[in-house]
Amino acid sequence: MNGNSVAEDQENPLVSIIVPCFNQASFIGEALDSVLSQSYVDWQCVVIDDGSTDETETIVRSYLSRDDRFVYLKKANGGVASARNLGIKNSSGEFILPLDGDDKLHKDYLRTAMSYFAAHPETDLVYTQVKLFGATRGLNRLPAYDYQRLLFDNMIVSTSVYRRARYDKTSGYAENMRAGLEDWEFYIRLLGPEAKVHRIDTPLFFYRIKKQSRSTEVSKGG
Numbered sequence: 001m002n003g004n005s006v007a008e009d010q011e012n013p014l015v016s017i018i019v020p021c022f023n024q025a026s027f028i029g030e031a032l033d034s035v036l037s038q039s040y041v042d043w044q045c046v047v048i049d050d051g052s053t054d055e056t057e058t059i060v061r062s063y064l065s066r067d068d069r070f071v072y073l074k075k076a077n078g079g080v081a082s083a084r085n086l087g088i089k090n091s092s093g094e095f096i097l098p099l100d101g102d103d104k105l106h107k108d109y110l111r112t113a114m115s116y117f118a119a120h121p122e123t124d125l126v127y128t129q130v131k132l133f134g135a136t137r138g139l140n141r142l143p144a145y146d147y148q149r150l151l152f153d154n155m156i157v158s159t160s161v162y163r164r165a166r167y168d169k170t171s172g173y174a175e176n177m178r179a180g181l182e183d184w185e186f187y188i189r190l191l192g193p194e195a196k197v198h199r200i201d202t203p204l205f206f207y208r209i210k211k212q213s214r215s216t217e218v219s220k221g222g
Helices: 028-036 056-064 080-089 109-119 182-190
Strands: 015-021 043-049 070-074 095-098 125-134 138-140 161-163 197-209
Touching: 015 028, 015 080, 028 043, 028 056, 043 056, 043 080, 056 070, 080 182, 095 109, 109 125, 109 161, 109 197
Parallel strands: 015 043, 015 095, 043 070, 125 197
Antiparallel strands: 095 161, 125 138, 125 161
16 A cells, blocks of 8 residues: 555564454454455464354354464353453464454555554554444544553554564453453553554544444443
8 A cells, every 4th residue: 555565575474363253143254354355464363252152153164164364262251351362362473453253454454554563663553543334334533642641541443453572461351341441451551651553544444333232332442
C-alpha cells in the first residue's frame, strides 16, 4: 500500500493471529476468510473454541484442511481472556494479533502493520482505525495514543498487533474479567509511559456490531 509493503524476498516475522470463539458458527467463516486473504503471508492462526455447542468446530476444521497455517484448540468455556491466553501459549509468532471470531481484517492489515514495525523497530504496538459493520455501519475514529489518556479512556481496539516479548512480561489477559473490558485492562499493563505505539489512519479492522452482544453491553475497547 503506497510503498508500505514488506519485501517478498525477505524472511518476515511470524504473526500469530489468536481467534477465540464461542458459538459463532454464523460468523467464524467470515473471520477466517479475512485471515486467508492477508497479503502478508507469514502468519499462523490459532483458533480457540471456548466450549461451543453449535457448528463452530465443523466450520473451523474445514479451514485446517485448506491451509496448514490454521491451528484448532478446544477448551471448556472460560471466557475470551482465558481463550486468548491459551491461544498465545500455543502460538509461536514474534507478534500477536487478537481477532474475535465475529470480526474481520482488511486484506492489507498485516502487511501495513508489519511494514511499520520493520521501519520502526522500537515500536511495541500498532493499531488501526476501525470500520463498523453489521447492525451499525460507519467509521469509528480513534484518537492518537497517549498513555495517560489510556488510563481513563481506551483508544486501542482489541485487534491490535503487539510484540510477544511484551506479553511474556505480563500475566496475560485477566481471566476473571468475563464481562468485558479485559483488553483495556491488559493494555494498561502491557504498555506504559515509555511504550512506542502507532495508530494507522486507514480503517483496516472491521468491527461487527450485533443487535445484542457482549460488545453492545460492555465496550471491548475502541
